[in-house]
Each structure stands twice: as structure tokens, then as C-alpha cells.
Amino acid sequence: MTEIKQKIKSFILENFLFGNDEGLTDETSFLQEGIIDSTGVLELVTYLEEEFNIKIEDDELIPENLDSINNVTAFLQRKANPELKTAAC
């Protein structure tokens, strides 16, 4: 779990924050802080699909799943363990 979170954080840091993590917390909203724009969301989605070998459906493209490090981590956890889906919502 920590490893997943670390991977996501590194990806965000490298591709959208240019190595400067000042002010970035696990709760930080990417949308509100302007960390990721609409092209960026697709970059993130492509990374997640390739790195974690998953398929993200169109109706899963929502802020609740993608808008912070915590949101992405929880989303990946639910994808890996579908029986947790209802509990996580």
C-alpha cells in the first residue's frame, strides 16, 4: 500500500511539480491546486493503466477516484479488490 502511494506521489512530483513537493500533501486536490489540467488527467490515467495493469472505465473518470494522492490510492485498492467497492463508497 505504501509502495503504491509512493509510486503515485513520485509520478505526480516528476511530471507535474518538476521536483518541487512544497505544499503537496496526500489530501491536496489536483484540480484546486492546478497541479493537473485536462491533458494531465489523461497522462495520469495512462500511467496508472500501464503501471498497475488495470483498465479504467469512462465512468470511473471522476474526481473522487483521481483528484488526490489518497483518492488515487484508494481507487487502485478498490480496483485490486473488487469486493471492497461498496464499502469504499
Added chain:
Amino acid sequence: MLIHNFLENSATKYPDKVAVIHDDQRTTYAQLNTQATNLATHLQANGITKGHRVALLLENCTDYIIAYYATLKSGAAAAPLNPGLKPDGLQYLLNDLEPSAIITNFKAERLLKAINLDHLNLRALLISNPKQKWTNTPYKVQTLEETTTAEGPVSVCQCVSVANISPDDLSSIIYTSGSTGKPKGVMLSHKNIVSNTNSICQYLSITPSDIQMVVLPFFYVMGKSLLNTHITAGATIVINNRFMYPADVVNQMIEERVTSFSGVPSTYAYLLNRSPLASCKEKLPALRYCSQAGGHMAKSIKLALRQALPPHTQIVIMYGATEASARLTYLDPKALETYPDSIGQPIPGVTLRVLSQDNKEVPAGYEGELVASGPNIMAGYWKDPKDTSRVLSEHGYHTGDLGHRDSQGFFYVTGRKDGLLKVSGHRINPTEIEDFLMTTDQLIETAVIGVPDHLLGNKLVAIIVPKQDTIDPNKLLESCSKHLPAHKIPSAIIETRTLPKNANGKIDRKHCIKIALNQLSNYAPQARHKPSAYSASPR
């Protein structure tokens, strides 16, 4: 008439009318104008006026609008830049532009920290809601908030006399990335934009009752046009920056009773296929029209849009170029059914001709290059007289688009002059193949590109975004075989979730070629002329 007069006149006529809606924030014309004048005075106090450039590094927001009109009021030229750029890209543009000020917000602070600003002769960096530390800089760093509120009475007359601008003076530099080479800064005067804005307001009949939803960036010439046309009309602009979540966009269109929406082809492709637009027909009684520019939109998308939109919503197809401020032609919505492939007719004040390679006008029905003239044509490219003289001549602005005019005076674009691909000795227009693939109704969007091949010249590769996972690329190729001559059948089909795009939503063909090269090098070479199909990403 100068561009910022649009805001000033509307603020006089409708001071308390809501000009901009952005999430929970509503700003009136009077508020916009006052803050813009305050900021303009502040810029002038720092010696920034005519002859200077101010870089705007902001996403669509109320601050952008204030900063834009403030820059114009100060007499300086506004150079809007994409805050989504990576450091290399931004460094290149700032080095080229040499701005005296940069106006931005906290979202671009990390980006700015990642590049070198010290050598730019910057006088001021204005940041809204800064979160990073800025110390020991050779330029002044202030919050935007301090500069938009006045310490004492603001003298508008003084602002105007210091600026001392005339309509032919430079108002904006808008960077455009062509299909080749580095971005070029298109220089637009006040007159270029004022004339184009007035013409657009006329043919779209924009009134103070209009409520325009804007998803396209203001730093792109079409976004800038949406801003200026609605501000001069005293209308309302709804800023929505959540197009990556298209359902959100449709919901807001309903809630705010939006009367107009504008997009480029990919905007509509996604709205049709990845949002609930089609099921919301009855909930959009106020939607007067949807306009489309930014390149050729396949007929199949136009037809699908007509089905998905309420019957009272007009569809306005338009054509233009950054170099033309942007609008050149529009298709009267009443003519869409009869002339579905046309870009329409020139807007009031513009002349469009179809010229041969030796610059002679060709008769109706014959193909040539579209060449435009009018008060909206740019002065040239910033610091680039060579490229300027390639596209501006005594005949006008050479658009680089091939097309023709029919006997009724309707124009058509068939492709880019530099977009034709040589395959087995034939000159192929990829648009033709893309349009055919779209008629199969299985795709959201597609791009056909040429990958260098030492035998064929170019190998055609179709990159597709299927509507459904269950698409069979081999069946798609079979369909091509039945309808297209051999040299127009793609050698390979690559599936992807979305086509790579520029910030303005246009397909990035250079990136498409990279995807194709990457994908093709991962697989064993296929027999010549035997098409194959593979996926670019897990589906």
C-alpha cells in the same frame, strides 16, 4: 476603437450585470473594469506601457480577464501563455517574448521556479495568492490582489494618456504551433481584433442576453474571441475548466441556462460519446447555438451532433486561423444540411480567394490555396520576418490550406498544403481516410499519419479511439479494402484511449507519429502491403 473599450463601454452600460461566472464566483462589469484599471495604473507606475509585453500565465479565470484588459489599458501587448507548459517550453517562449511583467497565480509558481527568470529584464512578477517564497529577485514580486485594489482615486484619463495607443498598435502576441518547427508569435493589433470581434458579433447576433459557456482556453485565439465578443456585447461568460469530467460541463450548461457553447472537433467528439449530452435534450431550452472551429470536423460528428442537440439549437461551423484574429468564414446554420462539408462564406469585411501556386485565382470547382485579406490579418510573426514573408504577400495571408469554392460561393477545405503524404508515388490527403473511418460509426476520433518507409515513401497508420472495447480492427481494415483504393488503406491500425492533443484541443500529429513509431518498433515487421492491427494501451 481599442479592445479594452469593449469592457469600458459595457461597464458604462451594464455596470451591475454579471459578466463572468466561475464556479461560485460572480463578477460584474463594473468590478472587472475597476480592477483592470487599477492594475493598468500599477503596470504603468512600473514603466510598463506601449512597447512592452506582459505575459499572462493563467488558466481561464476571472483574474485572467482582469489581467488581459489591464495589460491592454496600460498600452502594453498581452501575450497569453499556457500554464500547462513544461519548463523547457515556457523558457523558450519567455526568452523569445522578453516580457516586462508576468501575471500569474499560485498554480504556476512551481513551473516558474523551475525556469530561469533572472536574465529576462523582467520588472514585475504579479502572483495571485502566492504560496512559494520569492526573495532576492532582480524584479519586483507582488500579489495580484494588492495591484487590483486602488490606494486612491484612479485616474482613468491619466491611464489613457500615458498609454497613447492607436488602433494599429500591437495588442497581443499569440503563439501558434504549426505542424513543423518552433511556436511562432502571431502579432495582432487592436484593429485586427476589434474588426474581427465586431464582425463575429454581427453574424452570430450576440446580445446581452447571451450566456456563453467557455471550455476552450483564453490563451488560444478562439477562446480569446469568445471573451472579446461577449464582453463587447455585454453578455455573460461561464468559465468551466472541468472538461476532463464532461458530465460536469453538461450539468452546468443546464443549471446556468447557457445560450451558447463553442468547441473544436475533439470537444464535440467527447461531448457526444463520453457525456450525457444526448439524454439531456429536453433540459437545454436556452441553448441557442453551438459553434465549431479549430479544424475540420468529420461529417459523421456533425450528423451525430444534430441528433443529440435540441432541434432549436443551431450548429455554426466556422473556419479561421490565429493569423486572422481568428475568424475568416462561417457557415450559415440554415445551409448546413445543403452544404454539410462547407466552411461557409467569408465573414463581413473579409475576402477569401482560391489561388494557384503562381498566385492566380482559380475558377469555381478547382483546387488551390485559400488566401485571405481583410482588417483582421496579422501584422506578422514576432521577431520572425522570414516566416512572415512566407505567409504574407500582396495577395494576402496564405493560409496553407487547400480548398475550393463552389459556384454558389461556398468554400471547402480539403487539407493542409503540407499535410499531404506521399505513399507509393501517390499524394494522399489523410483527411479523406479519416473521414471514411469516421463513417463506420465505430470511432470517437481518428488520425491518419504517415510513418517514413524506405520502400513506400510513407506508410499510412491510423490511430483510432474506438467507441467500444469490442471493436475489431481487422473488420475496420476489411471495410477500408472494400471502399478505398489500395494506396489509401492504412498499413496498421493502433488503438488508443485518446488522441494526443495540443492545449487548444487540436490533434497533435507529431505526437501521433511518435506513438506509431513506438508501437511499430515493438512488433515484428509485417509483410509488405499486408495491414495489421494492434493496441497501444490495455483495452
